[in-house]
Amino acid sequence: MFMKLWAGRFSKEADERVNDFNSSIRFDCRMFAQDITGSMAHAQMLADQGIIAADDARKIREGLAGILEDLKSGALAFDPQAEDIHMFVEQELTRRIGDAGKRLHTARSRNDQVALDLRLYLREEILQIQALISELLETLVSLAKEHLNTIMPGYTHLQRAQPITLAHHFMAYANMLMRDMGRLKDAASRMEECPLGCGALAGVTYPIDREATAAALGFSRPMANSLDGVSDRDYAVELCCAFALLMTHLSRFSEEIILWCSWEFKFIELDDAFATGSSIMPQKKNPDVTELIRGKTGRVTGDLVTLLTMMKGIPLAYNKDMQEDKESIFDAVDTVKLCLRTFTPMLRTMRVLKENMRTAAAKGFLNATDCADYLTKKGVPFRDAYKVTGSLVAQCIEKGLTLETLPLEDYQKAHPLFDETIYPAIALDTCVSCRTSQGGPAPSSVEKQIALAEAFLQGCQKEENHG
Missing domain, CATH: 1.10.275.10 (Fumarase/aspartase (N-terminal domain))
Incomplete structure (x- = not known):
């Protein structure tokens, strides 16, 4: 006993x-x-x-x-x-x-002891999660290099909008992950203060050396105020917020993969090792991994809400309510690691159906903006060019045509500045390759985005080696 x-x-x-x-x-x-x-x-x-x-x-x-x-x-x-x-x-x-x-x-209380333990534990977990994010980021960069010229529809409102490349799409998520890494690094920087020696709340009466214990445990400095030292859980809340955002990014990506592997899109085929079947429908191949990640995102958001709600009414200093911090932050840590460990190999092994992506991009008038830009570059005000192009799209819909197959005479009836150069100007490859603005989908632009991500990864590796 x-x-x-x-x-x-x-x-x-x-x-x-x-x-x-x-x-x-x-x-x-x-x-x-x-x-x-x-x-x-x-x-x-x-x-x-x-x-x-x-x-x-x-x-x-x-x-x-x-x-x-x-x-x-x-x-x-x-x-x-x-x-x-x-x-x-x-x-x-x-x-x-x-x-x-x-x-x-x-010269110690369980109040400063548990505050120390949790900081030490979470600092180690941050390093593990950063390594998992780096692995996913490396996978995205590798896939982006492979699909610089894989044309697909870009969407707004889940409606086909403008042609982009799969590489451009992958690099959007790469940028989200780089921000996630930054948030974790930022959260870790505020765990550099050691609470050991704060006692129950009012310090201790012994001649302790808090600088020595802080240094021995790898902290930059002791916490400056003993009340704050034992009652602070900002670091857990902040870290869980970073986790919730990371999971939100994984959930958005998962939702797109769920759509892409459906028969309605059929842009990708998941590897059999990362899909499941149905107990009654023999034809089914279900994206359960991504569906679970989408669901578990709510769980991590719930962990964050638990921490915030737990802390909001607690007077200084320690209260037993704070025991509830650990189950929430531990669950968030475990869930994030589980999802990253499963998502990355699933992404790495999926098969991209390039022709289906290109076929989808060829439909839905994704080159309508480029048609308007064609007139604008010839001096027509954009708003007027926009209206002319809109009328051409309406004609195409009525006649069952596309902008690529609409006869030149119909173009010229709409505006005299149209000539035979309209057709190469609105070709899919042209629409993509001409979008060379910084951050755009042109291969030359995406290559620069890839270079930035690779430099980021190299910086992370140097920090890890230095640490």
């Missing part, structure tokens, strides 16, 4: 239902490595400051190292009767090394 750390004040045991309700060991146990790492740094600082004996600190560190090794190997299991990971580790330590273990919690 685990003794409560706060047992001295109470005259009877807590009701078993309260123990179960209060316990967090089932989910905060994942922070065992961070909890032990923080405790080892704390013990060393206590000895360096003469607060505990050096021999006790040595026993504590050796005992903690043994617990860490046993937990990693599976030789030691978490006890579900423990209130939380902090109590489990401390009481296991005391069982192993005796009274020296009871000195570990000197």
